[in-house]
Amino acid sequence: MITTLAVSGYRSLRDLVVPLGRLTVITGANGSGKTSLYRALRLLAETAQGRLVATLAAEGGLSSALWAGPETVSRAVRAGERPVQGTVRKGPVSLRLGFGGDAFGFAVDLGMPSREHPFPLDPAIKVEAMWNGERLGRLSVFAERRGPSVRLRGVRNGAWREVTERLSPFDSMVTHCAEPGDGAELLTLRERMRDWRFYDALRTDPDAPARRPQMMTFTPVLGGDGADLAAAIATVAAIGDAAALEEAVEHAFPGSRLEVGGDVAGPGGLRLHQHGLLRPLGLAELSDGTLRYLLLVAALLSPRPPELMVLNEPEASLHPSLLPSLARLLARASRRCQVVVVSHSEPLIDALREAGVIEEVRLEKSFGETGAPGVEAPGWDWPRR
Structure with a gap:
């Protein structure tokens, strides 16, 4: 770790210099340097x-x-x-x-x-x-x-x-x-x-790759753009924690369940059964927030967890009512891998505090320089030229 x-x-x-824990939230006002810290981690990768x-x-x-x-x-x-x-x-x-x-x-x-x-x-x-x-x-x-x-x-x-x-x-x-x-x-x-593993480009617009028919193939890791969402969900259901998948959907959308459709040998799709509807909704019909939540479910319940997973503003497009469900998912994922979340959503951070112990790094900018005044910096030495 x-x-x-x-x-x-x-x-x-x-x-x-900042500490990272099993589940770390990097937060702060707009322009405080959150994205720069996220990019620094990506540059190391x-x-x-x-x-x-x-x-x-x-x-x-x-x-x-x-x-x-x-x-x-x-x-x-x-x-x-x-x-x-x-x-x-x-x-x-x-x-x-x-x-x-x-x-x-x-x-x-x-x-x-x-x-x-x-x-x-x-x-x-x-x-x-x-x-x-x-x-x-x-x-x-x-x-x-x-x-x-x-x-x-x-x-x-x-x-x-x-x-x-x-x-x-x-x-x-x-x-x-x-x-x-x-x-x-x-x-x-x-x-x-x-x-x-980094997730910062999960698309939910009308032309998002996740909304298109997909080949149903073994997919233990969701792609960076979410194009293989249906296959990733099917893989979680087949060899991953199917109970956690059902729980994540039920907690966010009570009375709902997911169904993987299509021939496993050809193009398929994912359908969401919702209470009160006569037919399930395909991915092309889902709202941006619902689709984004399902993308995060597939990423965080991956049956092949990475050593480190970093998410940049995962709360984007989500209704506040979904943030407790997202916090539960993040807390569960942190038991299998190290998780870093970059977010300025106070409701999500509050929900994460309730879901479990987190390391919080709150950034502030002074004279153009980013700092973390409330955080004790670990000891660090740079190699000399």
Whole structure:
């Protein structure tokens, strides 16, 4: 489980370290930095997929993603005694992302590419480190990258071995140096990071993929756009927690039940039987809120839970009456995997408090910088360049 998330120099996150629990809610006012923290988690996941640099480039390049304020905000500025103004930079341009957990930790430091590089918007990976446990330490590091050089600590004798001295600044050691033997721990962490699951694009509009006829095939994991909703629900009913599925529907829509229709060998669909209606409703007929709730049911009751599931504003389109049902689902899912929820819905947060113990990270912005004033920051150390 991830216990610490650290971000430095990314958008409004000048220097933020927050704890993560089994079920964590990240909240705050609009513009407080919730989306930036969510994106930071996604960027870490993209590292394991080999897409970190490309994703940052798609955001407009490193210059667009970097903290836009001064390198430091003095007490005089915060007290209003001096205006906010630029200062002479003391350190290198840097965007750093990292996490620590009960088993492993990882951090990456990105900076500007060399001047002769033909793609100046692409960030360059300067430093990477992986270690055992929650916090970086001299003896806990087992993989280290500085510039183009990567070295791994031997499993048997603990001695360092140089793996390469020619790694591209746009490639991560996570994807290019994981191997059996000395790189086995690196390989294990890469696969764990690749298992992280994100839901922020579940569509419910009239043309949403979930509303179309679907092939009924084994689907233990709901797709990011919800296109395979019917198959995912059918899979939960077949090999997952069918009782929890029925309970989730009944709790949200009393007297209702789901029916998987169509030939299992061809296009099929999902129908919702509701009390008082003479026929069931197909997915194309459901309201946006009802469809979204069913999408969240399929995601959270997956028979193949990930190590980490992150949901961005899952309450969107939901009527307030459905938030207690969603909270129950989130609490149930957190018993099988770590869950992070980004939300500004106080009713949902209240319902989550009632459903079980949660870690709450409330963000606030001051002088353009995101902070978590009510949260005790865990200890954290960045790898040095």
